[in-house]
Amino acid sequence: MDIVIILIKVVLALVWFLVLTLYLTWLERKESAVIQDRVGANRASVFGIRIIGLFQPFADAIKMIFKEDFVPAFSRKFLHTLAPFLSFFFVAICISAMPFGDDIRIGSRTISLQIFDANVGLLFVLAMLSLGIYGIILSGWASNNRYSLLGGIRGAAQLISYEVALGLSLVGLIMVYPSLKLSEIVQSQGGLLFGVLPRWGVFLQPLGLVIFLFAALAETKRVPFDLPEGESEIIGFFTEYSGLKWGLFMMTDFMEIIIVSTLLTTLFFGGWQVPWLGTDGFHFLWGGQWLMTRWLVIVLQVLAFNIKVFLFCWFQILIRWTYPRLRYDQVMDIGWKLLIPLSLVNIVGTGLLLTVFK
């Protein structure tokens, strides 16, 4: 029975993840279009029905599946095939650690809305995200193309410069909610701060949030930090890929957006917590109450999680269509000279505040 429940959870989480990924490609096109006073992809139709281009992701998928899967004669064939799968796998597995909602109780059984609630959940996600770079280095290496290799090396160099700051920015957060378990971090964000504000990471760790945001944007390898790809100069690590293998790299990009959004939500914006919503309904600041059934509360919480994730996806796409690309040395500068000192300051400051107020 437990295995069946876990299988159902895996399938549901993957479906949620992949559908959101598909529709992020649609959102990316539409949002960029709206920002630039255009209309965006709206021609894909099924029997003449267009509905503002909502079929576009499927048209793209069909196109990519039927394209020729070209492997250059000079590439290392096995590694060339392995690289996109590695890159895809390490991002896709991150979703298993994300808490989608509070525990559900059916009879005597407690079902947590999370596939894999490890004690080291946060470290697990960070580890998998940084392992994802292997796919990129490998694709650059296996393509046996100098520009692809350059893209792979850039990816590795970029990883070293932001990964330290990414880890350090979360240390302050772990000190505040003393746990690495993602479900516990979300649970402890449920209370109120000074009796008014929800006890979210954004209010307790504002500096940590900014550092994490910078580092996480570098993690997604999209425009302000898209050095491994570098469209205008080296085309990037996936130059020698075509069809669905290239599609896997592209999907990895979008999945990283979702993972970063879920991380931002879970760590800094209260995960599935709705402000002032307890287990039995809303408790307003002026003492008012709006009681609800347990099921309605859970539905609201899962909905809140989804809305937050969606908002952060929107925000990241907005950033991608706002800023130009940073130069190679500027990324290093930001990583080593700005983010790491700031995150150390954050850790020391958090420690001081914790000792003063305890």
Add this chain to the structure above:
Amino acid sequence: MIKALSYFWELIKGSLITARHFVVNMVFHTLKLFGFKTRRRGAVTIQYPEQKKTLASRHRSLHRLLKRQDLKPRCVSCMLCVTVCPAECIYVEAQEVPDPDIQKIPSAFVIDLSRCCFCGFCVEACPEDAIRMDTGKIDLAEVSRQALIYDLDKLLK
């Protein structure tokens, strides 16, 4: 580090500009979706094959040959258009007619549109106002090169 921090406000300003564009355009898109007519539109795009911009009165599009009252071409095969054409895409073969006012009409008048650069010099050069580029037909793509070679019958239509 201080310098980098001073850029921070500029970064926020930049994203506020794109966010403003997004919100303003989304408002107009939403109004349109619910059937409200606004003077400003959410996007400046013209959905081309369905919606067409009206062409300017001085535009140049597909050529046409004009006819006399007896439905013969007005062209007198003076070869001025052939001479002036920079792409050398016009071919004219003359044929005699008994009428002393006309003397010649073309027996073949071929324009190779795959070479034509739509400069309009032929229209300017024509002393008889026999060729014009005012059909308004601008979507001239074909699947074969042969279909782009317009002869006398096609041009007189």
